[in-house]
Amino acid sequence: MNSFGLLFKVQIFGESHGSCVGVVIDGCPAGLSIAAEDLLPDLERRKGGKQKGTTPRQEADEPIFKSGIFNGESTGFPIMILFENNNTRSEDYAKQRSIPRPGHADWVAHQKFGGHEDYRGGGHFSARLTTGLVAAGAIAKKLLKGVTIQAVITEIAGEKDIEAGLQKGIDAKDSVGGIIECRVNGLPVGLGEPYFDSIESVLSHMMFTIPAVRGIEFGTGFDAAKMFGSEHNDAIEDMNGTTRTNHAGGVVGGISNGNELLFRIAIKPTSSTPKTQKSLNWESEIVEEFSVKGRHDLCVALRAPVIVEAATAIVLADFMLRSQEIKNVL
Numbered sequence: 001m002n003s004f005g006l007l008f009k010v011q012i013f014g015e016s017h018g019s020c021v022g023v024v025i026d027g028c029p030a031g032l033s034i035a036a037e038d039l040l041p042d043l044e045r046r047k048g049g050k051q052k053g054t055t056p057r058q059e060a061d062e063p064i065f066k067s068g069i070f071n072g073e074s075t076g077f078p079i080m081i082l083f084e085n086n087n088t089r090s091e092d093y094a095k096q097r098s099i100p101r102p103g104h105a106d107w108v109a110h111q112k113f114g115g116h117e118d119y120r121g122g123g124h125f126s127a128r129l130t131t132g133l134v135a136a137g138a139i140a141k142k143l144l145k146g147v148t149i150q151a152v153i154t155e156i157a158g159e160k161d162i163e164a165g166l167q168k169g170i171d172a173k174d175s176v177g178g179i180i181e182c183r184v185n186g187l188p189v190g191l192g193e194p195y196f197d198s199i200e201s202v203l204s205h206m207m208f209t210i211p212a213v214r215g216i217e218f219g220t221g222f223d224a225a226k227m228f229g230s231e232h233n234d235a236i237e238d239m240n241g242t243t244r245t246n247h248a249g250g251v252v253g254g255i256s257n258g259n260e261l262l263f264r265i266a267i268k269p270t271s272s273t274p275k276t277q278k279s280l281n282w283e284s285e286i287v288e289e290f291s292v293k294g295r296h297d298l299c300v301a302l303r304a305p306v307i308v309e310a311a312t313a314i315v316l317a318d319f320m321l322r323s324q325e326i327k328n329v330l
Contacts, residue, residue, distance in 0.1 A: 029076065
């Protein structure tokens with residue numbers, strides 16, 4: 001339900017306006033050097049309030065290690081890391097409790113959990129919980145020796161010029177979405193399994209745990225449907241499996257082929273928009289106009305690249321452990 005992975009397993013916990021959010025990491029090999037400083041650069045990239053178009057809510061996000069670390073090294077037992085929530089304004093959500101926000105999980109959460117869900121700031125549906133994912137990803141990156149993962153924003157609101165895309169949202173007084181591209185280099189040949197545990201299927205599974213993700217494509221992606229087979233096929237050029245093109249995105253038959261792993265994800269516009277909207281009031285059972293209050297991102301894609309990198313690292317660390325590619329990480 002709330003955990004992911006076979007050997008390198010992560011479990012996230014907490015709520016947006018609860019006392020804390022965090023992660024439990026099970027399966028990290030013993031003896032890996034881990035300090036708060038290893039996590040801080042990525043945690044800093046995830047924060048809001050650092051750039052135009054992000055939420056003004058800021059949390060310190062200092063990692064607090066509760067278990068699994070001794071004398072600065074992993075013990076081999078579960079690592080628990082939590083982050084305190086101190087900058088909350090829950091009253092923004094209590095006022096509109098009976099009106100589920102369009103695009104949010106308010107309605108389905110209320111139905112599924114019978115009204116017992118923590119609705120403040122989206123509760124456990126909030127992107128605040130990705131703090132734990134980023135922390136786990138930073139540790140996973142340390143395990144992936146020689147592997148580089150880089151995710152970047154390539155498009156905002158349909159514009160290649162990021163500033164122009166953000167300005168479209170500002171001018172419209174509305175939120176906007178974006179495209180993030182992730183490239184992974186240094187992977188060995190042979191990671192992944194055919195069918196259910198293919199690289200694509202497991203990465204896709206993980207990417208959709210990131211709030212606001214609406215689609216994913218590998219390599220040429222949907223454009224492959226417009227190509228001839230002879231055009232799309234990647235010709236192998238040497239005994240290392242290097243291909244002349246990379247339409248497959250580094251994965252063939254669900255298995256890494258040693259070339260660059262390439263995929264893109266689509267991020268929807270932030271559901272909390274300043275625009276006046278209509279929704280059902282479940283107390284009066286009448287559809288009425290309302291506007292979302294609180295502190296929100298103009299474009300959540302701005303803070304997503306580091307989350308995509310973390311999610312990717314978690315998946316690949318698990319695959320590497322499965323294939324015993326991670327043997328002596330120390």
